[in-house]
Amino acid sequence: MTGFTTRPEILGTFGVVTSTHWIGSAVGMSILEKGGNAFDAAVATGFVLQIVEPHLCGPGGDLPAVIYSRKKDKVEVISAQGPAPAGATIEHYRREGLTLIPGDGLLATVIPGAFDGWMLMLRDYGTMSVREVLEPAIFYAEHGHPLLPRVSATIKGLAAFFEKEWPTSHETWLPGGRIPEAQANFRNPALAETWKRVIAEAEAKSDREAQVQAARDAFYRGFIAEKIDAYLKTAEVMDASGSRHRGVLTANDMADWSATTEEPLTYDYHGWTVAKTGPWGQGPVFLQALSILKDFDLAAMNPDGAEFVHTVVEAMKLAFADREVYYGDPGFSEIPVAHLLSETYAAERRKLIGADASLDLRPGIVPGFEAQRDLTMNMLGAHSKTGAVYEPTMAHLSEKRGDTVHIDVIDRDGNMVSVTPSGGWLQSSPTVRGLGFCLNSRAQMFWLKPGLPTSLAPGKRPRTTLTPSLGLYEGRPTLAFGTPGGDQQEQWQLSFFLRHVNHKLNLQAAIDRPLFHTAHFPSSFYPRTREPGNLMAEESFGSDVLGALARKGHKLTITDAWTIGRLTAARRDADGLMRAAATPRLMQAYAIGR
Known part of the structure; x- marks a missing residue:
């Protein structure tokens, strides 16, 4: 039984890439064409989706992946779901006057997991360098990409809020104070510079694996963590509760965490x-x-x-x-x-x-x-x-609500990736100045009642909806x-x-x-x-x-x-x-x- 289809089922023997944005899929296929494997292609695609679908995922987000490595002949899960910070206790949130964790702002933030998940995939399963998988994302952040109509609509709906409450987001998403039009060429130069610096720090090392580790260190123990920490020490912002709150995430939380299989x-x-x-x-x-x-x-x-x-x-x-x-x-x-x-x-x-x-x-x-x-x-x-x-x-x-993207890749050797990145949406929390991205809001999935598997606790992963x-x-x-x-x-x-x-x-x-x-x-x-x-x-x-x-x-x-x-x-x-x-x-x- 075939049935009517709106498009052909794509067939081939070299490799296939499918994702929630045509540019992401094209980038993933280009990586396969250059000799990369399914894991390299998935990583490059994931970073590009952060640029072209910023209302659905971002560098401060999270991801799970279910993968098959032909070399290992094994199916594994990559857990890049960051846990709650050390200061994220039920008592603290109750003292803040909350009975539910807001769906946006700084109290909703857990440790950002996506970057480390991508780097783990690249190091342990991929073949390419940090530069090779980040350069496509840098291109679209620096030179621009056609802004999706829904991104324009999201920014328009939040423009007044951004201007009043989240000025760093206003600077990022309304350059020159203007709402970007649908399908206009949109850039994020601050994020491009962030990734360029990550590459520079990675390439201070000689071999590929050391470069990947240097990139991870730059994010979780280096300049990115430092900028996030400095911002969160003083920022107190409006969230869905109707009040302003400070976050509890610190550089120490980030330094002590890494993605796992x-x-x-x-x-x-x-x-x-x-x-x-x-x-x-x-x-x-x-x-x-x-x-x-x-x-x-x-x-x-x-x-x-x-x-x-x-x-x-x-x-x-x-x-x-x-x-x-x-x-x-x-x-x-x-x-x-x-x-x-x-x-x-x-x-x-x-x-x-x-x-x-x-x-x-x-x-x-x-x-x-x-x-x-x-x-x-x-x-x-x-x-x-x-x-x-x-x-x-x-x-x-x-x-206005945040969501998710998805990527599936299979290469000619039979390596397979199913990955669902999310979080760090442009509407989830204010942009961190100098980085070009914001943090996630995954902590909203915890309950502020003790005794449950989903009760908020430091070090605990929220029960995510992400499910490749x-x-x-x-x-x-x-x-x-x-x-x-x-x-x-x-x-x-x-x-x-x-x-x-x-x-x-x-x-x-x-x-x-x-x-x-x-x-x-x-x-x-x-x-x-x-x-x-x-x-x-x-x-x-x-x-x-x-x-x-x-x-x-x-x-x-x-x-x-x-x-x-x-x-x-x-x-x-x-x-x-x-x-x-x-x-x-x-x-x-x-x-x-x-």
Whole structure:
């Protein structure tokens, strides 16, 4: 089953790159053409996306990656999710008058992880120099790039706020005091100079590995950390709480941290093994949903039909309910992942999917964790805010919220990268003067209540929504895929994967099918709202399907066609043929290959 596609599924044998911006994909392909491998290409693409999609990611952000190295013959996860600083205690934030961590400003900042994650990937898996992977980003920062309409709209919406409250951001994003027009040539010379200095310090060393380490030192223990520290010592800025606050991040926090690699969490589904991050991210939600859906005959369902949508969204509600109670940084809490992915547990959860839409948040009962479940549910009941929170992926709802980008790369040797960088958006916190970028707001995903896996604590990773995916078919690394979209990431990826695996749609056809998701569970983003029973679906499902879903009790929000989801995917078959695809939605993402 191929199905109608808006674009061809890209085919080749040399290499494929797909990302959420055409310039990023082109840069990644150019790296492959120059002899770089998939890891080199991903790094260069990632730095370019910080320039061309600054409302979606930045140098002060974070990333997880799921990778396959042909040399190691191993699938691994790179965790470049920075943890909370030493001063980030519940007591301190409570003294600041907060009950929730704001979604922007300086108190929302954790240690920036993206740069170290990229450098770890370059050093341990790549082949190129720091200069070679940074020069494309420097070019677009120095010489300019066509400003996306949504970036212009975001800046316009924040112009008055920037001028009054975040003057360094006003200087960066409104040069000369003017709102940059959509598709105008936009530059960030301060960021270009930052990367040039990093290269200069790297090239003071002789060999490639030492140069990468020197670049890491420049960011985390050198001039970049010093400028961040000096800024945060005096800055007191307005945030979403309606008050001004100082941050708690210091140079010491940055100096003592580095990105790491770890084993992926996996689940087997009809000949496929899907590899995801651990429970410090929301990756296990995807795996739990697969475990619940495993015994449904999805292949017999119309992939655009009401039965398919209902069954999948009800499974996701159950998996996300467990996320709220049980997920967190396993370095700080016991996370019952094995139980959550067990067949016995899945069988009980499966029984909860009935003919009608569920309206309640229904986390499962895990022996020994009853008190934690009660504590979480009581807290959520006391919080009980309604109304969905979306990111710019949901372009019809908001132009101001931060979001994410995604990259998939496969080279001719079979190396594979799926990586989802985010954070450090232009709207997340003020630009640090002299650096050309701002910090992240990932701490908003912590709760200010003790005793939970997601309670704020120094050194703890926030439970990120970032969730790249890598699929092995019959044990062979085959498929890299992902999407931006906050809490929607797992949901859009699941429908893509199920349509590709169960309905045999090619990558582009699976991406192009109508999309849906739910905001039934609490959002990971400030102000942590939820919409019980919600189901958002593109109008392209058609009135018959949407009507059938409404009769099942789903509280429908019907959105225009081609407006939700930013999926990309790349695949390498056993014979070496490679495939790649990217969503036409928002008219930014592109797949390239030959």
